[in-house]
Amino acid sequence: MLIGAIGIIVCSFLLCFYTIPILVKIANRFNIYDTQSHIKKHNRNITFLGGVAMILAFIIPISLFLPEEIQKPKYLNAYLILITIIFLHGIGDDFFNYSPKRKFFIQALLCSLLIYKTGFYLPLGSMFAKFAISQNVSFIITLISAVGIVNAYNLIDGSDGLAASISLIASLFYATCFYLDGNSFFCIVALSAASALTAFLLYNKPPAYIFMGDSGSLFIGMLLATFTFVLIEEKSSTLALNVSNRVILAFSFLSIPILDMVRLFAIRIYNKKSPFKGDNNHIHHLMANIGFTSKQILLIIVTFQILIIGIAFLSLDKSWIGFVIINISIYTIGIQSLRQLKTYLSSRKINIGLNQIESEDKNKVG
Secondary structure (H helix, E strand, O other), X not given: OHHHHHXXXXXXXXHHHHHHHHHHHHHHHHOOOOOOOOOOOOOOOOOOOHHHXXXXXXXXXXXXXXXXXXXXXXXXXXXXXXXXXXXXXXXXXHHHOOOHXXXXXXXXXXXXXXXXXXXXXXXXXXXXXXXXXXXXXXXXXXXXXXHHHHHXXXXXXXXXXXXXXXXXXXXXXXXXXXXXXXXXXXHHXXXXXXXXXXXXXXXXXXXXXXXXXXXXXXXXHHHHHHHHHXXXXXXXXXXXXXXXXXXXXXXHHHHHHHHHHHHHHHHHHHOOOOOOOOOOOOHHHHHHHHOOOHHHHHHHHHHHHHHHXXXXXXXXXXXXXXXXXXXXXXXXXXXXXXXXXXXXXXXXXXXXXHHHHHHHHHHHHO
């Protein structure tokens, strides 16, 4: 089994690593580039076909080389089909720029099928022990969570290496939890995703050579949504964690994209705009507007995510609700600090400009 697992991991890396240059050549030949806008700003022609390499590096090894002794879930074929469909939806969006309503409808439909075919449900009865929660309510909340995670990773993909890096970190931590839980199948799946992301990141790190596109971010988002449900639902005696512990860990792995998405939606709704209408108010946009480079943005956000995960491991004896509140507070302080820094730098720039004007006027008078 170990040899088969290593084979899948190595195959995922090599497939992604060697497919990307081919995709770049195809993109250059047929002018398949990511269009620039007020949200997407890059100085070179960069293709969005990275998701193609990532899904090939995931689907092929899992489908062909998964060891026979590993117990596969009954829904594996249906799951791989759903993963492929959401990838195709993403690549269609990359080419044809679907409307927000259409994208949301398709994502909701695919996430509904994911829940139906796999039987994934958040254990709300254990999470909210004082409330009687019906199956329909459980389905709706699980669906909202799935669509939220998928969208969160789609929205955070706006700076070189960012989405790939935080997805890689999350995948590695999920793989570790699955290993400790004795869940060999999802451990290998998470490691395969991490391997593909590592290869992709070599080309996507600042300055990016290729983007993952909506096809890649939606694909990764559904993978991480799946990992989240599996981890929270896991009932393993190997790893002595209750539901609250598992929610804390899962939320820490995904916290930055989720909190940034919730903040963006809240601001857009408050301003009477569609929550799905894109803008340049993401956390990476705020940092870029201050003057941080792509490398600095990547380093700061990755450090922040690792810090949050570290706090999670120190908070396993606490309530998951309290941990979420702490995360929200830390994130809010971080966003407010960025705004204050931007205000300070803007006022300083204005003062420097005024001083220069005054100095020039004095020289003219003299």
